[in-house]
Amino acid sequence: MGILSAIPQLIRTGATFERAGALALVLESLGASPLLRGTVRALVWPLRWAGRRGDPALPPLARALTAMGPAFIKFGQILSTRPDVVGTRLAAQLRLLQDRLPPFPQEAARAVIARELGLPVEALFSEFSEPVAAASLAQVHRARLRATGEPVAVKVLRPGIERAFRRDIDGMRLIARLLDLIPASRRLRPLDVVDHFEGVVRGELDLRLEAAAASEFAANTAGDAGFRVPAVRWPETGRRVMTLDWVDGIPAGDPEAIRAAGHDLPALAERVLQLFLRHALRDGYFHADMHQGNLKIAADGAIVAYDFGIMGRIDDYTRRVYAEILWGFIRRDYRRVAEVHFEAGYVPADRSVEAFAQALRAVGEPIFGMDASRISMGRLLTHLFEVTERFGMQTRTELILLQRTMVVVEGVARSLDPHVDIWRAAAPVVEDYIRASLGPQAVARDLWRAARVLARLSPHLPQIARDALTPERSAHGGRRTSRLAPLLWMGLGGAIALLGVAAGAGL
Template identity: 40%
Template sequence: MKSLLRARRIGTVLLRYGLDDLLAGTPAARWMKLARPFVPRASGEIASQPRGARLRLALQELGPIFVKFGQVLSTRRDLVPPDIAAELVLLQDRVKPFDGQLARSLVEQALGRPVSEAFEHFDTTPLASASIAQVHAARLPGGREVVVKVLRPGIDKQIDEDIALLNALAGVVERTHPRADKIRPREVVAEIQATLAAELDLHREGANASVLRRNWLGSRELYIPEVMWDYSGEGALTLERVHGIPADDIAALDAAGINRRALAANTVRLFYTQVFRDNFFHADAHAGNIWVDSDPARKADPRIIALDFGIVGQLSPSDQYYLAENFMAIFQRDYRRIAELHVQAGWMPATVRLEELEAAVRGVCEPYFTRPLSQVSLAEVLLKLFRTAQRYQLTLQPQLILLQKTLLNIEGVSRTLDPDIDIWKEAQPVLEKILRERYSLRRVFKEARRHLPELATQAPEMPRLLHQWLQQQVDGQHQLSMRSDDLQTINASLQQMQRRVIAAVVGVGMVVAAVLAVVPVVKIVCGVVGALALIRAWWK
């Protein structure tokens, strides 16, 4: 019953803002048409606005969950028309605050003690109010300034109800909309659900902040506030209070004498370092979550302050490698390499003709390279590459969508600070340096040394397993069990995989022999041969 009432409320708001055309081609359109005479229209001022602006206003009226829905949808430019995406970006993460005394009682419930005991002072007037939580200023015993983030009361239940309704609507759209395969409604709802679940877990947000702070402790480029774990609980998170200027407040930055060009370049470099050095990046890095240290001593070399750590991103080692190589291939305009990498990464089936895919990639990239690089958006190039690849059965990679969204945010912030910034010029040296270090011979030996105890533990079994495996190869009895549906992809890379397996087995055997050998010369020879074989097995 509640879902029906909520659906009615949504339908009424959509009709009032003249958005029923968004449901054209679905069964809901028929009901909307019947209900239209009974719903008062919005004012002429609203009716005259474009559909993107009307949708933004409707989402704001529907409440905090739909505001978040619009924010997530604004990042999916592969699914949303450009005019709507541009308007949804304007959605501010500011909603009507809830009562400060209620916030105080929720903090007491989360901490298990009175606020007067935990804090020297707690301000019931919120500093900021968002769709999921709001933030209050406080002071710890001893005088240290902090902020307390507290979840909205009943927000988890409200989210569950709205997600259930959105899933039901997505099912209708999926079954009836003529372009459902392009819109992919269930995928959009799943992404929204995952985003909201991450933001509801304040313990996880605190852990994210702690890891980011550890990665950048002592840095002159980025500052992460300290988490006060003794003053945090399941429904409340206390952080060190920081002061700065929002990254999109250009007037305030100029008044403070901040070097905006240096700040924009620093923003880009920090993003690529987080992704490819740390493999742990702030994935909600819009302008509201990026402040600039207002310390006058730092105006020539400004430091960024990051806020709100509910959403972070990580990539698998394989995705990291292939994504980095894709970026480098784009920098070098090596279209053949881009096509090969998409297939090697398993993002596309091996049946794709590389020449055809290379031509499609060239068609996407070449028009951009006729412009000055300072006018080229790397995020836009990547987005169009993914859109083009979808025509060749691209397997959707959720982790890459999150990274793409963050890249769009970072480029947006950087260009707001410095419209002439050359994203490519700032990103390429950072990426090259990280790749040199990550895939250097020294790193290989370091990783091999780290895994040596594990190899030594398994060493007694290696001769028997090696003999058994080789005997199977000679007798033609080797069996390969596969669960993947993409057999053609596996078959295409099978020979390369076998060569790497053989090299790995030989390498491990030689390393074990080096460990067990008594004669120094034998130790050295076996060690060198084993290392070379392992490098051959590891090197892509």
């Protein structure tokens, strides 16, 4: 879609935002001057009639995005994970955004399944229900496998969603280019935000990738007591269709029903926090959309997760840094928390470690030892972002999704037990990870991994040595020792020492 063809989308978007009362809010959050805000609204106001009405019961921004359709709803949901971009005020409003779209007809779902899997629904399933849940990109049906009689959940993409997504992305990109003309909004990198959104949703538009995420997550968490992930049914899964085992249970957002079923709510609250931290720290792979709507409590008390469209991944080094930061807060060692930030390069080296530690103390002390009912995560995040901005800390994109999910999981735990002590619940998980990843055994394991890499390179070492030690010809025809020779000797010496340490450790 070119710029001209995207203009109607731009007009409809602006009109909808103005009609919902969200345009002024967005312009203000972008840092637009009063003159610019007034000019834009004066231009858009006469076109309000072209905007969609939306649900008046929703806050303005959520109302506007919901009215614009599936891609905009998903855009808002993803932006809710980026308070560093939209600010904590808008992020809080976006977290209220739900998939409020009507389901599409069952016959359309049947047609998608037949086209995708190559067989009619009747050949695959002995039962196939009306939609039991409808979201922005897909909907779910309960079915029963014809071959085995087992109940399954069948997720089907909305017909035409790929085409609608491409159209909406073109409109969003045009809006982002216009926003980039506002100096104050450039810090938000609007084009980068749209590119990030496009990459996330393109993954969600291929249900084979979500099925692979569910499979990996299930393998990682197979040994976690009190936690389950539905198994993927690969023969009944394709690009536009995904089939998982059916999950029976009470929605995590219904604590009264959970209590009535005889489950221990405080224990569940503590477990959901610990599970999230264990997955993030131990595996580096976690459910990044772990809200009440994606969790159920099974009859045996197990927490069952589903909907794996948004997953988070962090590398081993970042996990260690994050664990040290958490552990420092748990022990109230703010000096060490500050040092970890500097060691990881998160804070510019020209800033004061002592001043940063003092600022972190102002964040941590008011909430240490307090139960969740007395903590405002909104105010806490606002304070934290103020601190990081004041000390020139760059946004760590690899941590944003982790931090946002931590807030969501804390909200789930609080809904189950308003008095849950977040720090007490987190302490044993973080301590176990610290012991396993930063202690002597972890050092020996790292050395062994390095030694194995060197062992794989050993057949090439003679040639590398010859190349490095062969004298180079100077510009005047003379001979001189290769500049790589000292580095080679240092590397070989280090390799020998490393292999010796690994062998001494019995690895």
